[in-house]
Amino acid sequence: MRGRRLATIEELLAIVSPADRSRAVVERLRTWTAERGLGLETVAVGESVAEVYDPDAETLGITVGGDGTFLEGIQQFVPRGVPVLGINTGTLAFLVRVDVDDLEAALSEVVEGRATIDHRQQLAVEADGLEATGINDVTIQHVPPEEPFGRKITTLDVFADEGYVGAYEGTGLAIATPTGSTGISLSANGPIHNPTNNTSLQIVPLHTHRMGVRPLIVSARTTIRVVPTDAADLLVDGGRHHVRLDADDIVTITGATRPAYVVRTSYDDDFFTAIGEHLGWGARGTESKTLPAEATVEQGPRQLKDRALRVAEEAAESVGGPLRDLHGRVEVERKTDVSDVITEADHRSENIITTAIENEYPNHAIRTEEGVHQESETPYTWLIDPLDGTGNYANGNPNYAVSIALLERSEPIVGVVYAPETDECWSATAGGGAFKNDAPIATTDRTQLNESMLMSGYDPDGSFLAHFYEHTRGVRRLGSAALHLCYLASGSADAVWEYDTRPWDVAAGVLIAREAGATVTDSSGAPFDAYAEKVRRELVGSNGHIHGELMARLEGHEQLYNADD
Template sequence: MHGRRLATTDEIIAVVSPDSEDALERLERWTDDRELRLAVVDVGRDISDVYTEDRPTLGVTIGGDGTFLEGIKTFAPRGIPLLGVNTGTLSFLARVEPDELEDALEEALRGRAVVDSRQQLHVSARGVDATGINDVTLEHVLPENPVNRKITRLHVFANDEYVGEFEGSGLAVSTPTGSTGLSLSANGPVHYPVNNESLQLVPLHTHQLGVRPVVMAPSTELRIVTGGRASLLVDGGRAHTILRENEEVLVTGADRHAHIVRTSYDDHFFTAITKKLGWDVRGEDDAGPDASAAPAPLSRNGADEGEDLVERARVLAEEVAQSAGEPLRELHGRVESITVKTDKADIVTEADHQANRIITTAIANEFPDHGIFSEEGGRIEADGPYTWVIDPLDGTGNFAHGNPNYAVSVALVEERYPVVGVVYVPETDELFSAVAGGEATENETPLSTTDRDRLDESMLLSGYDPDGSFLSNFYQEARGVRRLGSAALNLCYLASGSADAVWEYDTYPWDVAAGLVIARAAGARITNAAGEPFTFDFETGSRKMLLGSNGPLHPALLEHLEAGVVDR
């Protein structure tokens, strides 16, 4: 999950531990001041009565790590991001102190926080079917008679490959988030949990000196067979059972990740372990030699001009396009299974609305003096020269039919000239990006158009072709004519060399604003049907013909267009 998506939050659900009244009062005042809905639930209680599905929601826990783990158990299955406020003592997970609660929330709701997607694990056994973010432990059950055996034997298989017999106090399977204490106790590594997907098998007080923790992929299926009675706990007791001899436990990485909100007011991971574990590599207050060179916040309230502003706008455009792509991808998965036309229309409308809200809210936060012109949301005027031109869902027809050829298009226009263009394809995770006069990239790989000059060697893309004249005039002449159903994608694929030319019978400004920047930066030539330079105009919002090519192919295209494709 991208942090920019938090900018649309309109509801906070707080899971609160006892003795946290002061922090809760601060949260209540803050949400009242911003007219945000707040629901408060005691730790351990269900939130079903206060949670509304598909409403932009932020989860907050107020307590220690135990409360935070309860929050994960509550929020992660619903895909709700979680921010932890620490009112406990020894806390590795909830890292925002109560005195900084308001500042941390302000940063999150302005879309400037980071959301870590943390690997979870899933465990199933007799009486247990649970998900955890820390670990699952299997330990020996103490005998009633103190002279009886006090160790356990556990047989472990990884994807049906026999790992071996673990004899001792037991073992744990931990995620990167839950690796710290248990791994250290077994002379294993501490895992940096950010963007780390793995599982670690950790022996507990093993009787074999050579046995060490083993790290494996989260897709690994661990099968553990008990050699006697064993106590199974998930995340310190969030799920628990007593197993008998020769029972099986299955552990693997969970399909759903937990989304944890991190702000600049958190203690960072290595700061936390330095303070709490006596990490010797750095002191508690040592931020490192480059701390003074930390980047400034993205928003400077429009104070900067020129290249710096354009580059900051490009970064923002990439972030908001990817953030908007998340709910589109989620809703696209739902629309594929729906057969009722009206229900599909409702989902497409919701997709347009959610994507547009994410983009426009983040832009308004970062560049409040800029105008916004969106297909979905209309126009917000501005006094300055900059206007954002947005199509939150280009390829609506494709989206409605479960077709993956749809995109998010975000452009910044200076006066009447597009200077920043970003197009994001949610289903394939392709991110096209460029600034005017700069380099076009796809996922940071430079793009360049082809150099073909012969129609019979060229692949063409067609947009709306009302009477089929473009197809009929070019189909026999070219290597192929394809129609994707998205003008933004057509221009990006021209830029990447996947096609040699693009024809659009008519285009709206939001269809092509971002794609124009990307295609031109990659070397494309863009004209109208008469070969005159294509002029971008969002003031009137009128439709315009567009012919784009790699450049060398343009004369041949214009010649065939004169044969009757358009009436000029």
């Protein structure tokens, strides 16, 4: 995923190796951050970042050194949810791929939101006296004998979930992530793993005494248990954690729930270049090629919508991590009434999204729930609800979403709705169809209201529920107009009624629903088009087949509602 959230970085926090070259890099960092009004804190390798880390600031972790310094950064930054960028001042670095000469250019790419964030699988290990996380591997190996001629092998019983894998005889085992030592895997005739967004684990025998034993790949969800028959040494990430095991101790290893967030830029050596240079990868030798250039196309309406859609999807998905981190544990402020709340998460999400859009489209207008963010004379306006369903969100309910729409004059041409808790992304462009996680979606084909499932928004006195519940297969209310419209679009509901909507709540969802085949109107039956003004409007959406019956019954509901007034 492109690192749009990195465009809101406020502070750099660097872990620095003691090398002379690293100290020179720090001075360059000070100059670069000062020119951009960003903060910079540094600590030496071996020191904790706790004293200088500000949890309320958007922070980028930097390591200045080689792979050892980078692993130190992973240990300290990942538990804090901080993405890490490595600057290589070492010699044979494999994990760290930004050269010192590219320092300023790479950092500029990061804070402009043009870098990417790789997810790296970590592993969690528990044993007597140890509970740790590693990004590379856990090795369990024989205890070195006191005399050179002493026994140098060990036997380890290995279990995967409830299954017995077998007894491994040799110098030991490595349980490795895809980031773990490629050299160890190769020495056991194992595969090379591309570590980016790869969620497997590998059981690698070390100097095995059996010809038929080879590395075994399992899911990161697998629980691996290793039981030594004699004393053994356990090391995590090359000795960053180390304990002595006794016979019959149980070591439990599985994929960690939290990945490491590694920042990659266009100035990094890619994975295949790295293994070619460091390991002599024979498939390419010293030659590197690029894909044939595609024919260039002028920026027409289709290209504009496709690019805007990509930006909107990246911006929406970039706020997923921060929103999940704060979900259900935020301080709530009131905005206008008891049902209208705002949280710290609203502000953080809005900042990430608007910064990403400004970087790509500095001349476009931007309007959010909190007001006009940026004026423009162009025909293009972005409507953004950074957190639709704030009340749900503040109370730990998973039914909330991010809504982003691009209008051309007063018509939506791009719409994206993202649900962080389920990682579902609905999207559409005008004339291009509707999709959920890149798969085409369509509304239902039910033709009878009494066979249909309805969703409703705010129902002031409950009369809509009372008027429709017994005449349909039910009425549900999630508390998010954007999600209601997306469920209509993807066939999870047959109709939607919203008592009052605001443009940023529904602009994206209406486009997605219409592109999926829905009919969306106001209460008079006219096409819904309340996007240009900051007003609340009633909305009626359906699969189209039941719209007439729905509108007829709504008229009765309105008469009942007005009579009660």
